[in-house]
Amino acid sequence: MKRPRIKWHIVVFLAPAVLVYTAIMIFPLFNTLRLALYTEVDQVRHFVGLENFRTLFGNPHWSGQFWNALGNNMWFFFIHMIVQNPIGIALAAILSHPRLRFAALYRTAIFVPTILSFVIVGFAWKLILSPIWGITPDMLKAVGLHWLFAPYLGKEEYALTTLSLISVWQFVGIPMMLIYAALLAIPEEVLEAGEVDGITGFSAFWKIKLPLILPSIGIISILTFVANFNAFDLIYTTQGALAGPAFSTDILGTFMYRTFFGFQLQLGDPHMGSAIASGMFGIILIGVCIYLFGIQTRLRRYQF
Amino acid sequence: MNRKLLSLALLGSTILGGAAAAEVTLTIESWRNDDLILWQDKIIPAFEAANPDIKVKFTPSAPAEYNAVLNSKLDAGSAGDLITCRPFDASLALYDAGHLADLSDLDGMDNFSPVAKSAWQTDDAAASFCMPMASVIHGFIYNKDAFAELGLEIPETEEQFFAALETIKADGNYIPLAMGTNDQWEAATMGYNNIGPNYWKGEEGRLALIAGEQKLTDPQWVAPYETLAKWNEYLGDGYEAQTYPDSQNIFTLGRAAIYPAGSWEITGFNAQADFAMGAFKPPVMNAGDTCYISDHTDIALGMNAASPNAEAAKTFLNWMGTSEFASIYANALPGFFSLSNHDVAMEDPLAQEFVSWRGECESTIRSTYQVLSRGTPNLENETWGASVAAIKGSKSAADLGMELQTGLESWYAPQK
Numbered sequence: 144m145k146r147p148r149i150k151w152h153i154v155v156f157l158a159p160a161v162l163v164y165t166a167i168m169i170f171p172l173f174n175t176l177r178l179a180l181y182t183e184v185d186q187v188r189h190f191v192g193l194e195n196f197r198t199l200f201g202n203p204h205w206s207g208q209f210w211n212a213l214g215n216n217m218w219f220f221f222i223h224m225i226v227q228n229p230i231g232i233a234l235a236a237i238l239s240h241p242r243l244r245f246a247a248l249y250r251t252a253i254f255v256p257t258i259l260s261f262v263i264v265g266f267a268w269k270l271i272l273s274p275i276w277g278i279t280p281d282m283l284k285a286v287g288l289h290w291l292f293a294p295y296l297g298k299e300e301y302a303l304t305t306l307s308l309i310s311v312w313q314f315v316g317i318p319m320m321l322i323y324a325a326l327l328a329i330p331e332e333v334l335e336a337g338e339v340d341g342i343t344g345f346s347a348f349w350k351i352k353l354p355l356i357l358p359s360i361g362i363i364s365i366l367t368f369v370a371n372f373n374a375f376d377l378i379y380t381t382q383g384a385l386a387g388p389a390f391s392t393d394i395l396g397t398f399m400y401r402t403f404f405g406f407q408l409q410l411g412d413p414h415m416g417s418a419i420a421s422g423m424f425g426i427i428l429i430g431v432c433i434y435l436f437g438i439q440t441r442l443r444r445y446q447f
Numbered sequence: 448m449n450r451k452l453l454s455l456a457l458l459g460s461t462i463l464g465g466a467a468a469a470e471v472t473l474t475i476e477s478w479r480n481d482d483l484i485l486w487q488d489k490i491i492p493a494f495e496a497a498n499p500d501i502k503v504k505f506t507p508s509a510p511a512e513y514n515a516v517l518n519s520k521l522d523a524g525s526a527g528d529l530i531t532c533r534p535f536d537a538s539l540a541l542y543d544a545g546h547l548a549d550l551s552d553l554d555g556m557d558n559f560s561p562v563a564k565s566a567w568q569t570d571d572a573a574a575s576f577c578m579p580m581a582s583v584i585h586g587f588i589y590n591k592d593a594f595a596e597l598g599l600e601i602p603e604t605e606e607q608f609f610a611a612l613e614t615i616k617a618d619g620n621y622i623p624l625a626m627g628t629n630d631q632w633e634a635a636t637m638g639y640n641n642i643g644p645n646y647w648k649g650e651e652g653r654l655a656l657i658a659g660e661q662k663l664t665d666p667q668w669v670a671p672y673e674t675l676a677k678w679n680e681y682l683g684d685g686y687e688a689q690t691y692p693d694s695q696n697i698f699t700l701g702r703a704a705i706y707p708a709g710s711w712e713i714t715g716f717n718a719q720a721d722f723a724m725g726a727f728k729p730p731v732m733n734a735g736d737t738c739y740i741s742d743h744t745d746i747a748l749g750m751n752a753a754s755p756n757a758e759a760a761k762t763f764l765n766w767m768g769t770s771e772f773a774s775i776y777a778n779a780l781p782g783f784f785s786l787s788n789h790d791v792a793m794e795d796p797l798a799q800e801f802v803s804w805r806g807e808c809e810s811t812i813r814s815t816y817q818v819l820s821r822g823t824p825n826l827e828n829e830t831w832g833a834s835v836a837a838i839k840g841s842k843s844a845a846d847l848g849m850e851l852q853t854g855l856e857s858w859y860a861p862q863k
Contacts, residue, residue, distance in 0.1 A: 185543075186543070204854070273689075296688045297628065298687055388629075408535070409827070409828055
């Protein structure tokens with residue numbers, strides 16, 4: 144009877160990752176949650192329990208901004224789900240078609256915006272859509288659709304949707320790549336067996352390929368959800384910290400930034416900022432849990 | 448032997464030399480990295496010539512990071528001896544935290560008016576903690592060539608102002624007003640706080656608002672929004688998405704006739720525009736009315752309370768109160784006007800025009816900066832949104848006044 148030995152090599156190999164992850168992710172996360180329970184009066188920090196959250200949800204000024212940001216965030220996510228992911232799937236399906244020429248070129252071209260910095264994407268699109276120097280008004284005029292043009296980024300009713308579509312343009316490469324990989328992983332035999340049963344073309348996509356890539360679509364949806372609720376950069380670079388016009392593009396990220404670091408004459412309030420950050424963390428946590436326990440466990444997986 | 452003596456003598460001289468040149472080096476923290484050359488080539492040499500035993504180093508950081516960088520340096524004890532002060536609460540917070548020294552007793556302070564000092568004082572004006580440097584003046588810069596072409600005169604009254612805009616619009620060659628609402632702050636800073644002082648009578652209205660004697664729903668505070676609403680039809684196509692640099696470019700390219708401005712634009716515009724420019728002050732209601740201008744206190748210099756070189760720092764601050772400093776600064780940076788009582792001669796004609804209004808009009812500062820932007824909701828930020836909404840016509844002036852007043856009342860006791 145030997146006592147089970149401590150397997151030191153496991154500890155040694157895990158240590159660097161655990162230490163680094165704890166130092167730069169777990170500790171700041173819990174410190175932020177802790178910071179949300181304090182407030183500062185006359186240079187002294189006091190523990191106030193859940194008071195900051197009561198202000199955030201009870202005070203109409205704060206709660207109005209919070210719900211507005213959350214609503215905008217939902218819309219931002221909604222546009223991604225109904226535009227980015229179907230287009231990504233469609234592009235992947237086209238790219239995986241064996242007779243398509245220059246597939247590698249298209250794949251690269253569509254993926255390139257993903258690796259561009261938000262600042263470049265933001266400024267490039269701001270210029271493209273600019274009513275003064277932009278090419279959009281002229282291009283629309285050339286095809287007789289000038290009436291379609293509006294200063295999209297400056298109008299309350301269009302700005303958020305426009306920004307969502309810019310973000311879709313930037314990130315459509317990611318679902319495309321993931322789905323593309325999933326489609327390539329489907330064995331030929333399965334498709335051939337379908338063909339023998341008379342399932343070809345579109346119905347092969349709907350009946351065989353789509354069910355097989357559903358787990359990938361699930362992963363993409365959850366990645367999109369997390370990325371969208373953490374979004375900040377694109378709005379900040381195009382519309383600034385006040386997320387104009389009239390807060391119509393304000394999402395949780397910009398609201399948190401403005402509160403935490405302050406803006407113009409508004410002094411930063413790290414404690415309220417942390418309360419908002421905790422709120423964001425909670426929302427993302429709930430969303431991910433719903434996915435993990437409600438959806439992922441029910442997805443059927445196939446082994447070949 | 449001789450050799451040894453010589454080296455001893457040399458050694459002795461270095462020690463003595465070191466003792467004689469017990470120089471102090473002062474470090475200045477600032478966000479004005481645009482001004483680095485000016486400080487190195489003009490201001491610092493002039494100071495060092497008068498005070499050979501004090502050396503000065505100007506070490507600016509990026510404007511957007513300045514507040515955060517400065518705060519962490521102050522907390523860590525590594526901040527410079529002299530600290531460039533933002534106006535009002537940002538600096539007041541530093542003073543309250545014990546980072547800025549009380550400078551009320553410095554002789555140099557006597558060269559500044561109470562309004563100039565107000566941006567860097569405690570609320571009861573008992574302690575001043577920064578030496579005022581410069582202010583910026585609001586008004587309108589116009590394209591002289593365009594005005595000559597259309598036979599326009601400088602508008603004195605609001606009626607003339609809108610008549611001129613109408614003429615420019617009817618002609619169709621120029622955009623009447625170069626301003627956009629995308630970045631929001633221009634609408635408040637170059638719109639509301641530019642024309643507003645004529646309505647609320649400058650300091651009189653501003654102080655009454657702080658004291659709680661006037662409300663933002665009073666006609667003098669609501670009327671500027673009604674006027675801004677009329678600007679709408681004179682802005683360029685798609686002004687909703689026009690940014691601040693867009694407006695600057697439209698004007699300097701000669702595509703617009705009038706630019707609602709702050710004097711800080713002068714240097715840039717002189718370099719960019721190849722047509723003659725002039726400036727006119729915000730139009731008054733009726734000819735002959737007293738005019739009020741926004742002469743906004745923008746930048747000052749304070750002393751790090753923990754500085755080991757307090758005496759040298761005070762020498763420098765006192766020198767900043769002299770006419771020599773005022774003249775160097777104002778001429779190197781036309782558009783940043785000295786706040787001192789000295790009569791500073793400036794060479795730039797556009798800057799001269801701006802500063803000449805100080806003699807004709809009453810000066811005030813932006814209404815939202817002192818005290819009123821201390822709470823949540825922040826009045827300055829709310830004013831940005833309100834000014835944009837007024838220009839776009841998405842809300843009526845009366846509603847905007849009501850909203851701002853409700854926000855202010857929610858935290859500011861004198862307004863309750």
